[in-house]
Amino acid sequence: MLLPQTKEREYRFKLALRMGLPIFALILAFTSHTFISNYGNLQVSFFIEAILVVLVSIYFIFYLIYNGFKVKITDEITGTFTREYLYEFLRKEIKHKKNYTLILISIDNISDINNLYGMKNGDKILKDMVLSISSFFEKNNLHHFPIGHIKGGDFILSFEGTKEQYTAILDMLCLKMDDFKLDNIEIKISSAITDTYYSKDLDYLVEHLFELQEKNRYVKNQYLDENVNPDELESSVIQAIQTENISAMYQTVFIQNIVAFWECFIKLQTADGKLIFPKTYKKIINKLGLGTDFDLMVIKYIVTQCPRKDIIYAINLLPTSLRDENFLKHLLEILANSDVKLMFILSEVEYYSHTKRYTKIMNSLKKEGVFFTIDRIGSLHTSFLYLRELPIDVVRIDTYYSKKENLQEHYSIVNGFVVMAHQKGIKTWIKNIEDEESYHLAQKLNIDYIQGKYLSQLEKQE
Numbered sequence: 330m331l332l333p334q335t336k337e338r339e340y341r342f343k344l345a346l347r348m349g350l351p352i353f354a355l356i357l358a359f360t361s362h363t364f365i366s367n368y369g370n371l372q373v374s375f376f377i378e379a380i381l382v383v384l385v386s387i388y389f390i391f392y393l394i395y396n397g398f399k400v401k402i403t404d405e406i407t408g409t410f411t412r413e414y415l416y417e418f419l420r421k422e423i424k425h426k427k428n429y430t431l432i433l434i435s436i437d438n439i440s441d442i443n444n445l446y447g448m449k450n451g452d453k454i455l456k457d458m459v460l461s462i463s464s465f466f467e468k469n470n471l472h473h474f475p476i477g478h479i480k481g482g483d484f485i486l487s488f489e490g491t492k493e494q495y496t497a498i499l500d501m502l503c504l505k506m507d508d509f510k511l512d513n514i515e516i517k518i519s520s521a522i523t524d525t526y527y528s529k530d531l532d533y534l535v536e537h538l539f540e541l542q543e544k545n546r547y548v549k550n551q552y553l554d555e556n557v558n559p560d561e562l563e564s565s566v567i568q569a570i571q572t573e574n575i576s577a578m579y580q581t582v583f584i585q586n587i588v589a590f591w592e593c594f595i596k597l598q599t600a601d602g603k604l605i606f607p608k609t610y611k612k613i614i615n616k617l618g619l620g621t622d623f624d625l626m627v628i629k630y631i632v633t634q635c636p637r638k639d640i641i642y643a644i645n646l647l648p649t650s651l652r653d654e655n656f657l658k659h660l661l662e663i664l665a666n667s668d669v670k671l672m673f674i675l676s677e678v679e680y681y682s683h684t685k686r687y688t689k690i691m692n693s694l695k696k697e698g699v700f701f702t703i704d705r706i707g708s709l710h711t712s713f714l715y716l717r718e719l720p721i722d723v724v725r726i727d728t729y730y731s732k733k734e735n736l737q738e739h740y741s742i743v744n745g746f747v748v749m750a751h752q753k754g755i756k757t758w759i760k761n762i763e764d765e766e767s768y769h770l771a772q773k774l775n776i777d778y779i780q781g782k783y784l785s786q787l788e789k790q791e
Contacts, residue, residue: 401413401414402414404477404478406452406455406456406478407455407456407459407478407484408456408459409459409476409477409478409484410475410476410477410478411477411478412477412478412479412480414477415475415477415479415485416477416531418475418477419431419475419485419487419531420531422475422487422489423525423529423531423534424529426489426525427525428489428490428491428524428525428526429487429488429489429490429524429525430487430488430489430490430491430492430494430495430522430523430524430525431485431486431487431522431523431524431534431535431538432485432486432487432488432495432499432520432521432522432538433479433483433484433485433520433521433522433535433538433539433541433542434462434483434484434485434486434502434518434519434520435481435482435483435484435518435519435520435542436454436455436458436481436482436516436517436518437482437517437518437519437546438482438515438516438517439451439454439455439481439482440481440482442454442514446514450512450514453512454511454512454514454516455478455482457511457512458482458484458511458516459476459484461506461509461511462476462484462486462502463476465502465505466486466498466502469498469501471488471498474486474487474488475487479535485535485538490524491524491526491764492522492523492524492526493763493764495522496522499520499522502520503518503519503520506518519542519545519546520542520545521538521539521541521542521545522538522541523537523538523541562605562609562613563613563617565597565599565600565605566597566605566610566613566614566617566619567617567619568599568600569597569598569599569605569610570597570614570619570622570623570626573626573629573630574597574598574599574600575595575596575597575598575626575627575630576595576596576597576598576604577593577594577595577596577630577631577634578593578594578596579591579592579593579594579636579642580592580594580780581780581784582643582758582760582778582779582780583778583779583780583784584777584778584779586784588640589641589778590640590641590642590643590672590778591640591641591642591643592642592643592674592760592780593627593631593642593643593644593645594607595607595627595630595644595645597610620647620649620650621647621649621650621653621655621656624646624647624650624656625650625656625659625660625663627644628644628660628663628671629663631644631669631671632663632667632669632671633667635669638668638669640670641670641671641672641700642669642670642671642672643671643672643673643674643702644671644672644673644674645674645676645704646673646674646675648675648676648677648681649677651673651675651687651690651691652681652686652687652690657690660694661694661697664694664697664698664699665697670698670699670700671698671699671700672699672700672701672702672722672723673694673699673700673701673702674702674704674725675701675702675703675704675715676703676704676705676709676712677709677711678709678711679711680710680711680714681711684718684719687719688718688719688720691719691720691721692720695720700722700723701719701720701721701722701723702721702722702723702724702725702758703715703716703719703721703723703724703725704725704727705725705727706724706725706726706727706746706750707726707727707729707730707742707743707746708727708729709727712724712727716749716750716753716755721755722755722756723755723756723757723758723777723778724746724750724755724756724757724758725757725758725759725760726743726746726757726758726759726776728760728761730742730743730759731759731760731761731762731763731767731781732761732767733764733766733767733770736767736770736771737770740770740774743774743776744774747774747775747776751775756777756778757775757776757777757778758776758777758778758779758780759771759776759778759779759780760780760781761780761781762779762780762781762782762783762784763781763782763783764783765783767781767783768781768783768784
């Protein structure tokens, strides 16, 4: 037996004696008084009952002490639930609630804080951090929520409902606590969120939270900081295009729960392997006039590096590239030497009035197996005009209508777009469908192609 276990037993025994002495003294005084005053009338049953009272008292005292040690609700340092009690509490909640969300918030540099500032300051940081988190959520009208200390600087919070209800609040918290300081000590935090849609098993949920957290940390480290010097940022973008150093991700688009095609999401890579977001590189590409070079590079990459040859790849393409003679020449060469099917997603704010030339270009590429999608119908007036005038295959509804509330409120408007498109023989597409209700609304509207996390999750389950 380990020394701490031995000492704990000694401590419990001494505590039991201290608690038991007053009780035993009362029992002794009572039995002595009864024995002296009623010596001649005492029966055997009295002695049996006295012995039973002593034994029951001993059992009761030890039971209280050992169970008191066994069931510990709060963590002494942070004042939050202990891990054991939190798990017990959450299992009951998950069992009785339809939707339940878990949030992991971690102080990543708690070990450094303990080493640099001492463990007392480290403990104070943990406690103050809990108070800051609690205060933030209470200001957002979330009160009396469970929070537990899991280990080190890791805390788990829980709320009733789906994770979509709390993602924005968590993002706000992380944004607020970016470069956060307590007592002039810098705090670095990371987070993750999941809900019972992933699993009803608490152990799987907690494990998934830590996996997501590691993934979030990795992704954060892999992306180029947008606050770097503009010249350096431009140089990184130019170099990535010149060296054709890009990364592609794909998301499935479904038609009646069957895979229809994949949409491609492109990121540029710097020389040291960091990724640059589209919202960052697009501004630079447009500013430097590199749109055509970028679009050709992406098409070459998809055609040569795509994971499957039997599927259509939807790529965002600048309409100005499509109307560029040099671009068309190189594009036709690429298509002639490849059997990969492409779909170009087009979107522009300013209307291109030479629609006859536009139509001629599209028809020539359609003969090579290319499909065309006009994006952001319902938001850009040019998209509505192109729906009317160009030989497109698909029209994609603006993401404003993807939210359940907006889709319900503007149901008749979206229905009008769908009816117009179908009457012209054009299919409809909606993306960012995140929940079951939005999915059923999209189906009810007879939207052909549906895309989003909700269907991606169903695909993984299958």
